[in-house]
Amino acid sequence: MYPDLRGKVAIITGAGRKAGLGAAMARRLAAEGCKVVISDIGRPAGPEMPASAVGMSEEMEAIVAELQQMGAEAAAIPCNVLEEEEVRTLIAKTVERFGGLDILVNNAGIGYLMKPIVEMTSREWDAVLGVNLRGAFLCTKYAAAQMIRQGRGGAIVNIASQAAKSGFPFASAYCASKHGLVGLTRVAAIELGRYGIRVNAICPNHVTTGLGAWQNEYFSKALGMTLDEYLEAMKKRIPLGRPGLQEDTAKACAFLCSEQAAYITGEALNVSGGEEYH
Ligand SMILES: NC(=O)c1ccc[n+]([C@@H]2O[C@H](COP(=O)([O-])OP(=O)(O)OC[C@H]3O[C@@H](n4cnc5c(N)ncnc54)[C@H](O)[C@@H]3O)[C@@H](O)[C@H]2O)c1
Incomplete structure (x- = not known):
C-alpha cells in the first residue's frame, strides 16, 4: 500500500504483547516491507511493572517469529525506556543489525495505574510519567541523533491517546503524560523538520x-x-x-510513516471514530 516503506528500518517500543497496539503496528509495518525491531522491557521491574502487565522476552520472541513467518526481517531487542544507557544501546544494536534507522514508534506506556488523585502515590505518578514521557523523550533523543547522522530524514510516531486531549477520572498521571507527549511531539517536529524528520502523534480512543x-x-x-x-x-x-481496533491505529501509523504524509508534522491525529475531534 505504501511502496516507499519497503526496506525501511523501524523500532517500536512496548511492542512485546500480542494483543497490544505495538504488535499490531509491527504487523502493519512488516506487511509494508519494513524491517522491524520489536522492543519492550522484557522482564518485570518492581511493583509498578509486574510480569503480568509488561511484555516479557518470550512474548517478544513469539511476535518476532510471527513477523518472520510473514516473510519480514525482524528482531527482538529488549530495552527499559527509563534507562538512558539501554535506549542508547537499542539504537546502536538496531543500526548494527539492520544498517540504519528510519522510523521510531514511541508506544511503550503504562495505562494500568488508575487511581483517584487522593489515592495515587508519588511513586506511581513517577512510574507513569517516566515511561510515557521521559521514555519517549530518551528514545526520540537517540533515534533523532541517529537519523540526523544518516542524513536521509525519518519519521517518529508517538502513541498518545484520547487522554492527550481530554481528561478522564482516575487517570491524572496518564492524562498528564499524554498531554505532555503531544507537547514533546510539537517541539520535536519544530526542531527536527530541517533534517527531514517528521514527528507526529496518534491519539487513539479506547481499544x-x-x-x-x-x-x-x-x-x-x-x-x-x-x-x-x-x-x-x-x-x-x-x-x-x-x-477502536488495534488495526485502526496501525493503519494511521503506517500512513504517518509513509511519503503520503510527507507534509504532515507536529500533528496529534485522533483515531477515535469521531469520539474526539479537537
Ligand atoms: N489500549 C488502549 O485503549 C489505548 C488507547 C490509547 C492509547 N494507548 C497507548 O498505546 C500504547 C500501547 O498500549 P497498549 O494498549 O497496547 O497496552 P500494552 O500494555 O499492551 O502496551 C504497553 C507496553 O509498554 C511496555 N512498557 C511498560 N513499561 C516499559 C518500560 N519501562 N520500557 C519499555 N517498555 C515498557 C509494556 O511492557 C507493554 O508491552 C500505550 O502508550 C498506551 O498508553 C492505548
Whole structure:
C-alpha cells in the first residue's frame, strides 16, 4: 500500500504483547516491507511493572517469529525506556543489525495505574510519567541523533491517546503524560523538520483488547456499571458506532510513516471514530 516503506528500518517500543497496539503496528509495518525491531522491557521491574502487565522476552520472541513467518526481517531487542544507557544501546544494536534507522514508534506506556488523585502515590505518578514521557523523550533523543547522522530524514510516531486531549477520572498521571507527549511531539517536529524528520502523534480512543479490556473492567466497576452497560454506553458516544481496533491505529501509523504524509508534522491525529475531534 505504501511502496516507499519497503526496506525501511523501524523500532517500536512496548511492542512485546500480542494483543497490544505495538504488535499490531509491527504487523502493519512488516506487511509494508519494513524491517522491524520489536522492543519492550522484557522482564518485570518492581511493583509498578509486574510480569503480568509488561511484555516479557518470550512474548517478544513469539511476535518476532510471527513477523518472520510473514516473510519480514525482524528482531527482538529488549530495552527499559527509563534507562538512558539501554535506549542508547537499542539504537546502536538496531543500526548494527539492520544498517540504519528510519522510523521510531514511541508506544511503550503504562495505562494500568488508575487511581483517584487522593489515592495515587508519588511513586506511581513517577512510574507513569517516566515511561510515557521521559521514555519517549530518551528514545526520540537517540533515534533523532541517529537519523540526523544518516542524513536521509525519518519519521517518529508517538502513541498518545484520547487522554492527550481530554481528561478522564482516575487517570491524572496518564492524562498528564499524554498531554505532555503531544507537547514533546510539537517541539520535536519544530526542531527536527530541517533534517527531514517528521514527528507526529496518534491519539487513539479506547481499544477493547489487552490493556483496554483491563481498563473497561476497572472503569465499569468504578462507575458502578456492569461491563455490558459500560461497553454499550461507550458505543453510543462514538459516532462511528464501535470501539477502536488495534488495526485502526496501525493503519494511521503506517500512513504517518509513509511519503503520503510527507507534509504532515507536529500533528496529534485522533483515531477515535469521531469520539474526539479537537
Ligand atoms: N489500549 C488502549 O485503549 C489505548 C488507547 C490509547 C492509547 N494507548 C497507548 O498505546 C500504547 C500501547 O498500549 P497498549 O494498549 O497496547 O497496552 P500494552 O500494555 O499492551 O502496551 C504497553 C507496553 O509498554 C511496555 N512498557 C511498560 N513499561 C516499559 C518500560 N519501562 N520500557 C519499555 N517498555 C515498557 C509494556 O511492557 C507493554 O508491552 C500505550 O502508550 C498506551 O498508553 C492505548
